[in-house]
Amino acid sequence: MDKDKITISYLKEKKEKKQKITMLTAYEFGMASLLDKVGIDVILVGDSVGNVMLGYESTVSVTMDEMIHHAKAVSRGVSKAFVVGDMPFMSFNVSDTEAIKNAGRFLKESNCDAVKVEGGEEICNRVKAINNAGIPVLGHIGLTPQTVSKLSGYKVQGKNIQEAKYLLKSILALENAGCFGVVLECIPAKLSKILTESVSIPTIGIGSGRYCDGQVLVTQDLLGMTGQFKPKFVKQYVKLTDIMSKAISSYKKEVLEGIYPSNEYEFSIPEETLKEIMNVIKKG
Ligand code: KIV
Numbered sequence: 423m424d425k426d427k428i429t430i431s432y433l434k435e436k437k438e439k440k441q442k443i444t445m446l447t448a449y450e451f452g453m454a455s456l457l458d459k460v461g462i463d464v465i466l467v468g469d470s471v472g473n474v475m476l477g478y479e480s481t482v483s484v485t486m487d488e489m490i491h492h493a494k495a496v497s498r499g500v501s502k503a504f505v506v507g508d509m510p511f512m513s514f515n516v517s518d519t520e521a522i523k524n525a526g527r528f529l530k531e532s533n534c535d536a537v538k539v540e541g542g543e544e545i546c547n548r549v550k551a552i553n554n555a556g557i558p559v560l561g562h563i564g565l566t567p568q569t570v571s572k573l574s575g576y577k578v579q580g581k582n583i584q585e586a587k588y589l590l591k592s593i594l595a596l597e598n599a600g601c602f603g604v605v606l607e608c609i610p611a612k613l614s615k616i617l618t619e620s621v622s623i624p625t626i627g628i629g630s631g632r633y634c635d636g637q638v639l640v641t642q643d644l645l646g647m648t649g650q651f652k653p654k655f656v657k658q659y660v661k662l663t664d665i666m667s668k669a670i671s672s673y674k675k676e677v678l679e680g681i682y683p684s685n686e687y688e689f690s691i692p693e694e695t696l697k698e699i700m701n702v703i704k705k706g
Contacts, residue, residue: 428464428503430558436635437623442636445465446638448465449495451499453641455499458503461502463504463636465504465506467489467496467505471484485510489508489509490527490531494531506535506536506560507538509528521548535558536602537558538559539561542563542588542589542596561603561604563596563606565608579608590617594621597621603626604625606628607628608630609631610630611632618633624636626638646663
């Protein structure tokens with residue numbers, strides 16, 4: 423293991439020292455290398471790959487094979503960051519055996535360091551089974567996109583007593599089941615603070631405010647590479663689609679007008695060699 427490799431104990435230490443944990447998504451080699459070089463602590467191969475890269479309407483369609491394909495590429499680009507593979511819908515829900523088998527694939531085939539599972543107290547036995555097999559598990563509660571239909575849409579979670587109690591019971595149960603951390607998605611900031619202070623494992627927020635121990639975003643969202651829709655919690659640090667469109671339009675224009683490729687982008691051949699070739703052609 424690289425001596426600078428981010429570990430679970432390092433992430434826990436960060437929480438104890440009140441240092442924020444940084445996490446972002448990556449689905450391929452190039453972006454993963456970039457995040458690793460910048461020094462992002464955790465890289466999530468999210469099942470958001472379904473919406474962002476594969477054009478699916480939701481994450482529900484994403485398969486285990488697709489996740490492994492992307493996770494392999496990500497791992498090849500990372501030397502330092504802690505890499506987490508997202509268990510897609512129904513890859514862990516049916517049985518302990520299947521959950522362990524699929525979680526194992528992430529570590530064996532794609533060199534991930536851990537897996538993430540969506541769900542609250544109801545999936546704790548599954549978390550225990552995966553964890554007992556020696557595979558670290560990151561929990562994910564609040565707005566869980568895989569069960570968006572059951573949640574009746576992409577809504578903030580924990581705004582009433584019943585939901586808030588469920589979230590509190592869930593984070594405690596997930597910690598007890600062995601999760602090394604929990605993602606909190608779309609939970610009001612003050613409730614996330616209570617949840618964060620209730621456990622000794624780090625919480626990583628997405629749309630859950632400033633009090634979480636760390637933050638995660640879909641990288642393409644912060645880079646302004648996704649479509650028109652921008653969730654309230656996403657800060658777009660740049661609008662790459664505008665920059666990319668301009669560059670691609672310039673390329674198109676220059677190709678159509680014969681401006682590109684000009685001299686500087688061409689390879690040359692010695693005049694003598696060229697003459698010889700012409701002679702060969704002429705002679706037939
Ligand atoms: O799939 C995903 O990208 C996630 C997030 C936490 C952003 O689950």
